[in-house]
Amino acid sequence: MDGNGGELSSFLTALSEDRQLQDAYAQDPDGTMREAGLSDDSISILLSRDLGKVKAALEEELPGRDFILFMIIF
Amino acid sequence: MTPEAASAIERADEVLYLVTQPLTAQWIERANPRSRSLHGLYASGKPRRKTYAEMVDEVLAPVRAGREVCAAFYGHPGVFVNPGHEAIRRARGEGYRARMLPAVSALDCLVADLGIDPAATGLHSYEATDFVVHRRRPDPTASLVLWQIGVVGELGYATSPRRENLALVVDRLSRAYPRGHEVIVYEASPYPLVADPFVLRVPLEQLPDAQVPLLATLVVPPARRPRRDRALTVRLGLS
Ligand SMILES: C[S@@+](CC[C@H](N)C(=O)[O-])C[C@H]1O[C@@H](n2cnc3c(N)ncnc32)[C@H](O)[C@@H]1O
Numbered sequence: 664m665d666g667n668g669g670e671l672s673s674f675l676t677a678l679s680e681d682r683q684l685q686d687a688y689a690q691d692p693d694g695t696m697r698e699a700g701l702s703d704d705s706i707s708i709l710l711s712r713d714l715g716k717v718k719a720a721l722e723e724e725l726p727g728r729d730f731i732l733f734m735i736i737f
Numbered sequence: 738m739t740p741e742a743a744s745a746i747e748r749a750d751e752v753l754y755l756v757t758q759p760l761t762a763q764w765i766e767r768a769n770p771r772s773r774s775l776h777g778l779y780a781s782g783k784p785r786r787k788t789y790a791e792m793v794d795e796v797l798a799p800v801r802a803g804r805e806v807c808a809a810f811y812g813h814p815g816v817f818v819n820p821g822h823e824a825i826r827r828a829r830g831e832g833y834r835a836r837m838l839p840a841v842s843a844l845d846c847l848v849a850d851l852g853i854d855p856a857a858t859g860l861h862s863y864e865a866t867d868f869v870v871h872r873r874r875p876d877p878t879a880s881l882v883l884w885q886i887g888v889v890g891e892l893g894y895a896t897s898p899r900r901e902n903l904a905l906v907v908d909r910l911s912r913a914y915p916r917g918h919e920v921i922v923y924e925a926s927p928y929p930l931v932a933d934p935f936v937l938r939v940p941l942e943q944l945p946d947a948q949v950p951l952l953a954t955l956v957v958p959p960a961r962r963p964r965r966d967r968a969l970t971v972r973l974g975l976s
Contacts, residue, residue, distance in 0.1 A: 678931070712931065712933045715950070721759050734817045
């Protein structure tokens with residue numbers, strides 16, 4: 664896994680690009696994450712499937728890159 | 738991301754992007770090292786119109802220098818993206834070839850995650866502040882989508898939705914819907930493999946106190962069935 668960002672962002676990037684990893688994750692998320700070397704904290708965040716937690720953890724790994732954008736119409 | 742959009746990003750001489758998620762930014766920069774974010778053009782106190790105009794200029798400058806440019810905006814680049822439309826209009830006006838590639842908007846995600854088929858109920862949508870300020874009249878027989886519910890009345894940077902502004906939305910809606918009518922606060926997951934969408938169902942009157950993510954969209958399901966016009970049904974041969 665490459666070190667660009669943190670372990671969570673590296674894992675999610677790998678997951679989005681690797682079909683085999685996706686299959687493995689769908690069948691056994693816990694085991695797949697352990698095999699990939701993720702920390703207990705990251706594993707528990709991903710196992711929760713909680714969007715807020717996942718976004719917060721990614722923001723911590725890649726700070727200042729999570730923007731709330733909206734369009735002002737007035 | 739569609740394969741067409743991915744390939745446009747990879748092939749461009751220059752990519753200018755505006756996205757909300759750090760991983761998306763990282764993906765774009767890896768896919769094309771000649772990428773940079775437009776986010777730096779936002780500044781507190783700076784009028785948004787100026788920011789949008791500067792974004793368009795940033796996109797057009799390399800076009801005028803003869804480069805192949807890709808501007809990437811999150812979701813659908815034409816849905817609530819003023820600089821997306823304006824950059825295309827101006828580029829074409831100056832004689833350059835410009836094309837918008839369609840993509841997956843929050844509305845598309847919502848249809849999938851909440852199982853709302855626009856054919857079944859009808860569907861109308863407004864920007865939430867516009868809905869309040871222009872006293873829009875909702876049709877309570879059709880699904881209603883209110884965009885930017887997390888930033889009602891905001892003109893710049895927001896950190897959390899303002900309760901009093903959500904109350905104004907509730908006021909407006911309660912002219913057409915019972916105050917106990919269930920509404921849905923929705924945030925699509927940008928990481929569907931590992932995170933579920935945020936879906937919160939609350940009675941309309943409790944919306945101001947609900948947990949509303951800044952990036953959320955509000956869905957108001959129909960409160961009743963539409964009435965059929967018998968005469969027109971007969972004229973169409975549908976009876
Ligand atoms: C400036 S608009 C951009 C819309 C975007 N271009 C699209 O196609 O979805 C921002 C608004 O889109 C909606 N939106 C954006 N991302 C969303 C998400 N992940 N879930 C739900 N709604 C979202 C919200 O209403 C938000 O306030």
